Amino acid sequence: MATTSTSEGANRAPSPTGPVPGKRRRLRDSPLRPGMWLPTVVAVALVAAGWTYIAETQPYVLPKLPDVGATLADDPMAFLGNAWSTLSIALMGVAWGAGLAFGLSLLMSEIPVLRRAIMPLAVVLNVTPVIAVAPALVVAFGFGLAPKVIVTAIITFFPVLINVTTGLRSVPVPVMHVFSTLHASRMEILFRLRVPSSLPYAMAALRVVLPLSIVGAVVAEFVAAGSSQGLGTMIRNSAAMGQLSYVYAAVICLAAMGVLMLAFTTLLERRLLFWHESQR
Amino acid sequence: MNESITVRGLTKTYEGAPAPVLDDIDLTIPRGHFVSLIGPSGCGKSTLLRVIAGLEGFDSGRAALFGSTPRQMCAAKAVGLVPQTPALLPWLNVRRNVSLPSRVNRRAGRGSENPESLLELVGLADAARKYPHELSGGMQQRVAIARAFGMRPDLLLMDEPFSALDEFTREALQWHLLSLWERMSTTVVFVTHSVREAITLSDEIVVMSARPGRVYEVLPVDLPRPRDGDEVAGPRARALEERVRASLQDAWQAGSAPDDLIPQ
Numbered sequence: 001m002a003t004t005s006t007s008e009g010a011n012r013a014p015s016p017t018g019p020v021p022g023k024r025r026r027l028r029d030s031p032l033r034p035g036m037w038l039p040t041v042v043a044v045a046l047v048a049a050g051w052t053y054i055a056e057t058q059p060y061v062l063p064k065l066p067d068v069g070a071t072l073a074d075d076p077m078a079f080l081g082n083a084w085s086t087l088s089i090a091l092m093g094v095a096w097g098a099g100l101a102f103g104l105s106l107l108m109s110e111i112p113v114l115r116r117a118i119m120p121l122a123v124v125l126n127v128t129p130v131i132a133v134a135p136a137l138v139v140a141f142g143f144g145l146a147p148k149v150i151v152t153a154i155i156t157f158f159p160v161l162i163n164v165t166t167g168l169r170s171v172p173v174p175v176m177h178v179f180s181t182l183h184a185s186r187m188e189i190l191f192r193l194r195v196p197s198s199l200p201y202a203m204a205a206l207r208v209v210l211p212l213s214i215v216g217a218v219v220a221e222f223v224a225a226g227s228s229q230g231l232g233t234m235i236r237n238s239a240a241m242g243q244l245s246y247v248y249a250a251v252i253c254l255a256a257m258g259v260l261m262l263a264f265t266t267l268l269e270r271r272l273l274f275w276h277e278s279q280r
Numbered sequence: 281m282n283e284s285i286t287v288r289g290l291t292k293t294y295e296g297a298p299a300p301v302l303d304d305i306d307l308t309i310p311r312g313h314f315v316s317l318i319g320p321s322g323c324g325k326s327t328l329l330r331v332i333a334g335l336e337g338f339d340s341g342r343a344a345l346f347g348s349t350p351r352q353m354c355a356a357k358a359v360g361l362v363p364q365t366p367a368l369l370p371w372l373n374v375r376r377n378v379s380l381p382s383r384v385n386r387r388a389g390r391g392s393e394n395p396e397s398l399l400e401l402v403g404l405a406d407a408a409r410k411y412p413h414e415l416s417g418g419m420q421q422r423v424a425i426a427r428a429f430g431m432r433p434d435l436l437l438m439d440e441p442f443s444a445l446d447e448f449t450r451e452a453l454q455w456h457l458l459s460l461w462e463r464m465s466t467t468v469v470f471v472t473h474s475v476r477e478a479i480t481l482s483d484e485i486v487v488m489s490a491r492p493g494r495v496y497e498v499l500p501v502d503l504p505r506p507r508d509g510d511e512v513a514g515p516r517a518r519a520l521e522e523r524v525r526a527s528l529q530d531a532w533q534a535g536s537a538p539d540d541l542i543p544q
Contacts, residue, residue: 172365172367174363174364174365174367175367175369177330177333177335177361177363177367178361178363178367178427179384180333180334180335180354181333181334181335181354181359181360181361181437182354182357182381182384182385182431183351183354183355183356183357183385183388184384184385185385188384188385192369192380192383192384193369196369196371199371274411275370275371275411275412275413276370277413280413
């Protein structure tokens with residue numbers, strides 16, 4: 001500990017020509033510093049080299065990377081269209097699943113009877129493999145959007161329900177006491193105290209649920225045979241025809257969607273939770 | 281009667297506890313007085329505060345605040361509370377935290393202080409737009425005090441509000457509190473475990489004993505007001521300090537000590 005602090009002190013000692021300590025500190029955390037990006041680049045290069053080796057020796061295991069690139073470049077609109085189709089299913093599923101879960105959490109926090117009624121059902125729903133239900137949903141709702149959105153909604157429902165329920169109860173006792181001495185109504189406590197307190201928990205759930213929603217949408221497309229659009233459909237059809245470069249091009253699109261969703265969540269967190277410990 | 285807080289024969293036992301936490305408490309606090317509750321841990325001083333605040337019930341006896349029940353006083357927003365932790369809402373800035381009481385329970389129709397002038401009184405006018413996480417612990421507690429004064433409460437309840445602060449900050453805050461109190465002239469019940477703090481602030485010191493929680497003695501603090509640093513460090517204050525400490529000792533011996541502390 002002592003050595004670290006002295007070496008840091010020596011590092012930051014301002015010299016007449018050198019940068020001011022604050023600036024050097026910033027450079028240390030800057031993404032431009034080789035120490036920041038080099039490990040990632042090396043790891044990616046290693047994976048790419050391994051991939052290329054396997055693709056050259058065993059073409060039925062992995063497609064060549066340039067082929068995947070060419071497939072993407074050939075018809076980007078097809079991939080974009082299919083990606084949008086999958087994304088819209090995922091987002092609709094999240095909207096329904098998370099929205100319902102949030103609403104139910106509010107109701108359960110105010111009405112304990114409801115909590116005892118709903119919680120066991122929700123737990124059972126959570127441990128049921130939704131994928132197993134998906135074919136039945138297709139039978140019930142046809143090949144349209146409905147069964148896919150329902151599958152995605154079910155997958156996203158539980159994490160949001162559990163997290164928001166926990167968050168609504170996370171108000172510290174002293175704050176509750178202050179509100180009690182002001183004779184705040186239940187609704188005032190709910191919306192001025194419980195709901196804002198639950199936001200960090202809701203955002204944590206969203207972080208888990210958004211990537212999950214893509215999984216849900218793709219699986220739903222796998223199962224709902226006869227649907228003509230979506231990356232899941234594309235993967236299933238291309239795999240059946242042995243077109244590996246299409247499969248992996250679609251997988252890359254899915255990964256990109258996941259990254260975008262996480263970036264969006266991070267942005268949203270910075271906006272909504274600037275006051276929370278997690279943002280410091 | 282209506283001009284004081286009166287506690288009569290108040291008894292409360294927590295479920296499963298061997299002795300009552302509050303045993304036959306009798307206490308009268310005239311309007312406008314600053315009263316400290318002091319005693320060893322387990323003497324029920326914080327419990328008594330919560331009972332007066334209407335946050336906890338009791339088994340027998342009664343507690344009346346200027347002729348009303350604690351719940352009636354809270355419904356009228358006539359009670360301000362400063363807990364041990366600042367208990368600010370982290371998503372609201374300082375100004376909105378201070379003005380929060382005026383936005384909750386509007387039915388009470390109680391007029392409130394201007395948050396800007398309150399912040400000025402606690403020396404935080406510049407921090408109005410800051411958020412709690414940008415403030416030090418002492419500043420956060422000043423915001424909590426400003427918030428409690430916001431509704432011009434008839435009764436201000438403070439539960440060891442400075443116990444988590446360092447000594448220097450603690451003393452500075454005591455003077456802030458005194459100047460606010462002299463201006464607002466509300467009744468204050470202040471729980472503390474610091475003898476010096478009790479002497480600096482109070483008109484009367486209620487010494488409590490533990491197991492069961494009882495009022496052992498009520499000592500008047502006959503220092504002139506407004507008080508200053510010299511007064512509080514002077515010979516009269518020191519004599520009083522000795523007196524309170526002796527009383528605390530006696531109270532300690534009067535109450536049955538926890539088993540592991542009984543001398544063999």
